[in-house]
Every structure is written in C-alpha cells, then in structure tokens.
Amino acid sequence: MARLVMKFGGTSVADLERIHNVARHVKREHDAGHEVAVVVSAMSGKTNELVNWVNEMPKVAGSNAQIYDAREYDAIVASGEQVTSGLLAIALQSMGVDARSWLGWQIPLKTNAVHGAARIEDIDGSDIIERMGRGQVAVVAGFQGIGPDNRIATLGRGGSDTSAVAIAAGVKADRCDIYTDVDGVYTTDPRLWGKTAGASKAQRLDKITFEEMLEMASLGAKVLQVRSVELAMVHGVRTFVRSSFDDPDSIDSSDGANPPGTLICDEDEIVEQQTVTGIAYAKDEAQISLRRVSDKPGIAAAVFGPLADAHVNVDMIVQNVSEDGSVTDMTFTVPSSDLEKAVSTLEASKESIGYEVVQSDPGMVKVSVVGIGMRSHAGVASTAFKALAEKGINIRAITTSEIKISILIDQDYAELAVRTLHSVYGLDKE
C-alpha cells in the first residue's frame, strides 16, 4: 500500500470518454489499496480558448494597450481545471469510488502574488490526507492556487506538472505518477533512427536522477516541465513518468509491481550508476561571436545586459582567456528566432561594449552528454571529442558542467552526432 499522486494532462481529459479512461486508471490504483490524489489539467484546447478571450477582450473594448489584469486572467483561465476536476470526481463516483474535487483555494495551495506565473509557497495537505485515509480520492484542479490577496493565482503554462509534484510533497506521497503521451524518459530522442518500427536504438531509462532529468528536460527532452523537476528535487518527490495510453485493466498496481515508465529519483536509489545516462539535443540554436572584444572588467555585463533587456535568451557562453590580456573573443548561443534581435542589439551597443566585429551563424545544434556518473569518471569528454572527430564533425564550442558536456555543431550533423555519441557511450539497445 502506498500514497500516490497521479497527474493527467489536457489530452488525457479532452472529452468525457477520456475522462472515464482516466477514472479507470485511478480506480485501478484505488482498488489495489493505495491512497490516491489525482491532479488534472483543463480539457485540451480549453485553456487556449480562455487565453484567447483574455487577449481579445481589450481589443474588442477598443483599447490599443492590449494589456489585461493578470488577476482576471487567473480567474478566467483557472476555470478550465475546475470543470475537469468536477467531471472526474463524478466519473469516479459513478464507478463506485468515493471522490471529491478540490480547487486551489479550498486545499489551500498558497502562492505568492505573481499572478499568471505564481510560485507555490505553502500547501496544507492535512484535509486531503485525512480523507485519503478514509478511502476518498482527492481530485485536484491543477495549475492553480490562491494568492495572498485571496484571489485565484495560476502557476503559468504547464503548471499542472508543478501542481502535481507540489501536492505530492504536501501530502507526503510515496510517488507522483505523471501520465503523459510517452511511456518514459529515453536515452535520447527515439525518432532519430527514423519511423521504422524497431529501428530506434534509444532505450527507456528505468531510473534517472533529478539532476540528470533537469539537464535532459532543459536541453530539449520535453517530457516534464523543468519547474516541476526542480520542485521534485527540492522536496525529494519520486516522480514516475508513464503512459496514459496503456489499458488501465492490463496494469498491475500491486506493491512490488514494475509497470513500464521512468522513475525520476534521488541518486541514492539508483544502484548501478551509468557514466552517461542520455544524449540530449536542442536544434535551432544560433551562434554569435564577438571578435576582438576589449578584455576589461565588466565586459560580460556590457554584452549581456542589453541582450537581457531585449529579452534575448542567451544559452552557452564561451570566453577564452586572451593571449595578451587586452582583447579576446566571446562566443554564445541564442535561439535562432532571437538572432536578428540579438545582432541589432549588439550593434546598437557596439561603442559601449567595444568590439571589432560581430559574426553570427543561425544553423547550429547543441548536443549534450548527460550523466551523473561522469562526476567520478575521467575521460568522458575526450571520448565524445574523439568520436565526433572520427565522423568529421567540427566542434564550434564546448561548455561543461559537473554532469553534462554540451557541444555546439552544425545543424546538418545533428542526427549523426547524437547517434554516434549514443553508441560510443554504450546506450544503444541490443
């Protein structure tokens, strides 16, 4: 017997039939004797409809400002999850399972005052825990809480994952199951080997650490919102990514069963550490190089301050030690869509920064080797460099952290590079 939080996204609750299917998943866990809380998103498409209304309303009312009150946005958009949570509670009741819906303000799930993108500050899980103990399923409207102003606050897009992890922390759950349209986290993108069945060499990971998942998620393996992984790491919430498409009746939910999926957990729980866990990549990166920048204190601030003001999201940053201490080269990446804005911003700041020329290249990809085991294994980076060199792939830039090596290369070589690295680190499926 365990205490579980289950989370289902918008596609899983898109209509009454799918909500019934979700209820079957929940009933299965409930019937296996587990204490269950479910967190649901709005019906697929509903949030977009509501957000569009919010965006259109000022225009219709004749305002050129196109602004809206984020507190009203929250009250409007949170109604989507309110509907789904009620419908799922009714579905469960109709199947003989005791259930009730919980809105953010009823729990209460308290947030800060940043409406539209609120952060969770506190959850009182006591009422839910007490009712779960009596066999009642808690159906929680995701994405929402209540701010210090006693008004509904939403957690920002994708916030239902974050809600689920926060609820799991609040009720001290043994596991938070994220039901999604993939059946787990893979060593890399399975589509890299084409669409032929069985051709893919990517393998589903049974377990991955929070730290690795953060690197994988932020690097393009978009299974879970980054914020939810951070929260899971902070509170040690064991988070299990699994498929919502599996037939509920075919799954064994008893203690000790091992359903397909990937557990995101603390590294202590992973007995056999792999050196490298996965290969992530992010396409549509653009490289910008500033040549002969004067190498003086404050130069980084002079470069990146104006870019931040222009809302350009800068990623990899490489600055070499200058040869004579006077001028250096500086290279960094931005999303390709931001390239034009970034270059014009830099050109406008040419005098204050003090550089000779700005060069840019839009067609880049960042490939990252991720693995918590590389902390204790030497030679991981050189293995990558050697393997890429053998394929004739030119490395534009390199950055490293404790558990990842990121390499910037030409986009044309993206698939080849990922497949090569996947193979050289022994991740290929037998």
Add this chain to the structure above:
Amino acid sequence: MARLVMKFGGTSVADLERIHNVARHVKREHDAGHEVAVVVSAMSGKTNELVNWVNEMPKVAGSNAQIYDAREYDAIVASGEQVTSGLLAIALQSMGVDARSWLGWQIPLKTNAVHGAARIEDIDGSDIIERMGRGQVAVVAGFQGIGPDNRIATLGRGGSDTSAVAIAAGVKADRCDIYTDVDGVYTTDPRLWGKTAGASKAQRLDKITFEEMLEMASLGAKVLQVRSVELAMVHGVRTFVRSSFDDPDSIDSSDGANPPGTLICDEDEIVEQQTVTGIAYAKDEAQISLRRVSDKPGIAAAVFGPLADAHVNVDMIVQNVSEDGSVTDMTFTVPSSDLEKAVSTLEASKESIGYEVVQSDPGMVKVSVVGIGMRSHAGVASTAFKALAEKGINIRAITTSEIKISILIDQDYAELAVRTLHSVYGLDKE
C-alpha cells in the same frame, strides 16, 4: 449620485462584443458618478453545455444511476459565471474604468448546504462597499455562493436575478437594475394584439408593487425569477426592469433622469394606485374534477398527497360546500403535461380517496386580474364576470386572493378574455 447594482443575463454576455456593450452600460453609470456593482450570468449556452456534461458523465462512466454529486455540479457549472465576470472586468479596465471580479466565495456570499438550489443566508458587502466608495466597479459572478462546507454552491437556474437582488441588499444599493430582453413589465402580453406595429394596447407600467409582480411573474409574465422578486420584497430592494438593447450612449444616467423601464417597489412609492395593474394568463392548464367525493375530514390530504408524491404541480383548487354534508365536487388544475400522470395517480387512489368519477379537460387557460388597489375597491370581480359573460365566455372555476382574481376558461377564448378584461379595467393604451 446613487449606489447601483446592474444585472445582465446570458444573452447580454454571449460573446466579447456583447460583453463590451455591457461594459459601455456600466461605464455610463460609473461616469455619471454612481457607485456600481454588476452581476453577470454565464455566456449564453455555456451553462447548458456544462450541465449536459454533468448529466452525461455518469452514463459515459457506465453508471445506470444517472446521478451526480450536486457539489461537483456546482463547482463545474459555476465556472461559467467565473469566466464572464473576469472578461467584463478586463473590458472595463480596457475602457479606463477601475474594476475587479468577485466570485461567490470571495465576497463571501454565504448559502445553506442545499447544493444545486442553495438559498442565500448571508452576504458580507463590506469589502465591495469600501471599494465602490473608491470608484472601483465590482463585477460579481452571479448564480453562486459558498456553502457551510467551504464549497461552491449555486442558486439554481435563473439564480443570477436572485444574486443581483441579494447583492443589492448586501451593499444597501439604492436600486437594482435588471437588464433584460424586454423594456419593462406590461399590463399584459403585448403579443395578444398580433405582430402589427402599434396594434398592441398593452402599456408598459412605470411602477408595480412587489406583491403584484409576484402574482404577474408566477402567472406567466416571465420577466423576473419569482425568487428574486420575493427576496426584493423581503429586503425592500427597488428593482428596475429595463432593456439591454438600448444604446448605452443614448441613455441619461444622471440623478432624476427617467429611463424607460418598470420599477418594482413598495406600494408606498406608488402615489396613484390603479385598481387593476395588469392581466396575466397561463396557458396549457388542465382541469380535473372529482365528482361525488365523500366530504369528510382529511379528504383534501387524501387527494393531494398522492399527487404531490407523483410530483404533479397542482394550482387552482376549488371545493364547494356540499349540499347535504355527505358528498361534494372538487376541481383543480394541473399543467397539461402532467394531466395523464395526475389522472392515473388519482385512479390508483380511487378507493382510499372515495369518489365516484374523475373528469378532466386539457385545454384550459387561467386568466388573472392583478392589482393591489382591489383590496380597497369593491366590485372588481363582478366587473370581470359581467364583461366575460357579455362576450359569451363560460367561466369554469374561480379563485381569488387579496390582490388577484383568477378565472379558468376554455383555451379558445384566451386572447378574447384577456383583451376584454384589459379593456374593461381601463388598461388599453390610448
């Protein structure tokens, strides 16, 4: 300067353009210096969509019971008003008017525990009053409050009228304006004179008492929910029925202006009392007569108990004093749609009631003469009987109250009877 509550129904907020139009009405009152709270319904059709989902969900989940938890119904259905109140607040803000939305639980508007058809128990208007005093428009989601279980409770269909009157009482408003698809309450149904423009002799009433409006509303003049009129009467809320189709810019909202509409108010406020205020009628009534019922104590209970159990809504009841104290005739009306059920119920109880024969006639209409002035004027009833007799209209049954006379006649004579009475009491437009 006055404190106003304005109420707009689902048709008035059916889309963003119409919400903008509502905002123009609100801005007009706000700009005239009034303190304003607005109560809104859900967008037209939205409540039905949500209610259908609630009704369908148990079937989809495989339950034959077709029941649902009224607390979940409330959470789901109340989301409709939540969306409109937020959108109207944004529309007002976009037009430069300070505004915020209020959900039932935020005010709080406290109800009893009867989810789905809750009664209002208490309203704390202090926050809204304080903010109205600072020039902020309160946009209140109608139809909803919060129950003693800290869950959303709805007031039942048409509950937005009731919300508006309750809010008006809670904030001590000078007037509650109900914007609707008619421009007021008429002496009778204007359509009785056909569709030719100008042919109608019905007149809009400038004022009508709460008591008269209750009789008019429950007798078929469906301008306002009966519950909201009752509440207005109890709390003395001056309620003004007016058109939502009037161009907001063409209306004078200054103090002392006299926009078109009908004020429902205390009789003290009506200087010149008419003897008869209006003629109401209800079609599709069926008459049932029990012949030679044994005239003993408890006989009425024996007849109407089984009908109540069968959810048959009995209206006019006429029982004559029996000639010899042993048997009597008993006549009453039910909606035509309930006739079959009523007759079979009575036949099943024939022995316990003790009557000889049951007769019924489905095609009846109830015509009612309503007027608070008839309390102090004799001869009102005889005027009606004489006028109908002159037209050859046969009266089947009569019931009277202090301020109304109801007459049951054959449906064929409905229009003739109403037009005749409208004329004989001097209500015809010049």
